[in-house]
Amino acid sequence: MSVASRYPKFGQFNAAIGSRVPNSIEKYPEYQKLRPNRELLKREQLDLLHILREKMHLDVTELVPEEKTPLCCFVEDLAIVFNGKALLTRGLKSGDPRELEIKSLKIALKDYGIDILFMDDSSALAMTPPLEMNGAAATEEMENGVGEKEAKRIVGGDVLFTGYEFFVGISYFTNVEGAMEFASKMTDLAVTIVKLPLDKSNDPEIKSRRLKDYISVACEGLIVYADTADGNFLMKQIINNSSYDYNTVRMRAEFLSNCIYINGYLLYPDTGNTLCADGESDYKLLDQLISRIPVPASEFSRVKTALSRRVLIFDAPHTHGARRHFP
Template identity: 30%
Template sequence: MASVRPYGHFTHAVVRGIPESFGRKAEGGETDGECGTDLAKAQRQFGVLTGALRQKVGLQLIEIPPDPELPESWRIEDVAVIQGDTALITRPWKQQRRSEAEAVRRVLSELNLTVVEMGGEEGGSGGATLEGSDVLFTGKEFFVGISSHTNHRGAEVLADTFRDFAVSTVPVCGGARLKNVCSMGGPNTIVIGNSEGAKKTLRMMEQLTDHHYEVLTVPEDTAANCIYIRGASKMDFLLHRPTEECPNSTPAFQKLTDYTLLPTACSEASKLGGALSSFCLLINRKLQI
């Protein structure tokens, strides 16, 4: 497993700007009035997130310009799964989203990653759908959420790509995607929401794994999506939802006394089913840190 890096060690973050079409449906281009999104606020929140990744955590930031023709392209996590030197370009469930991968593919190739394609509708991966927000990598194994966005064939393609790791599938019982209800809060810590669906998902994950993980339960499912990064200064950073968005979960995060906590707003993206991790692809391009 030559490409394995210490969990949470990253050097780069690839992000994609918020387009003017933010909040619109991918098909038809009409504004989804039920979402009530605020474009300017979303852009400000995106700026705070990217500023934290660059200035506080110390990552090299690569920003792909926004594309108004791709209203969901800010959700960059969905179009690639990266581990070590390998990047799997996924196939989102919505046909209209699949062109989002073109710009991401170019950037990952420029970073000299080995880019693996899921392929077209025909052939070995025919019928497969996979979105990165349904994929949780723990540093030891992959969990793939089976949801309306990701199917078993997509999980099989991921398993074939990352053969050094066990890949387990779990039905998504809470939230639209697996990482709406859980994320990694450190090398051995799973952060999980407190809803019945989230707890059911965790029980299934525990039944499928041979590894032991600490569990940090947060009262609000939306708070369970965090971004953990081990900085170059060997500090542990955790980007998480702020008190004004998830007031009941702040005490749980404050238990992580050895971490540098970075409250980061995500309210506008969450109206569209997004989360903090939706905004970035994290990459380690150093052989050693």
């Protein structure tokens, strides 16, 4: 196995963009069934932004909540930021109201000196595949119904950077064409496609999953993943197709397999209940390698929303001090 070169700034960040939780989050159809505590969601989101600002010393921009889009606080969906560039994503159907959020996000990213890139509008029907997907050509039509004639689509939650290479998950939000667009515009590092295990039963919870719901990087060279059938399925693909030998830690609680490695610390979701007991036991395996900081997430765990989806963290060419709101 060849050994990949490490990206020199891996895990080093100085800026973040987030949004407060909108009042309209209760109107999201799947949340109406779960009936989460809106005020607790708001408090947990503010706790995350506070930790990033006060403990991680990041320059944090808070976008004004867009009430027309109940999921506006999940900004990771909207852009992939790497090495001074941001690819504004298209992970939802054309005309979706989340397009309203992209305008504010684009201005905020430019204000940090980030170069903005856009997804190509064309639907590529004939391509020379630069990627490999588990030994199959990347243009092979996917079993999840996303075929070659689909517009290019990708979301940030399906893009995992390990410090050595990228893995892009093919999901209901990301297709092969979107992964190829990312690879061609954003990086010269290796980009490998992995396929999420998608249930054809049309279960909305399964359809909402992204790659980073199952797998995260806890620190350099170390991956944590959900010890479930789906998590093991994805981890096997990564091991078989990786250009680097990673150490791994299995997380018995699937929700806790999403964490954020930032400036030498590990931010992880604190659910505040029995779910956290197994997580604490598993995370203790990392204590000799990295210092951990818990982020309140009891209510977000009820709606099964990964920690990383709630914020966009990146290394900005320049920052502005203690900014709080934008625009």
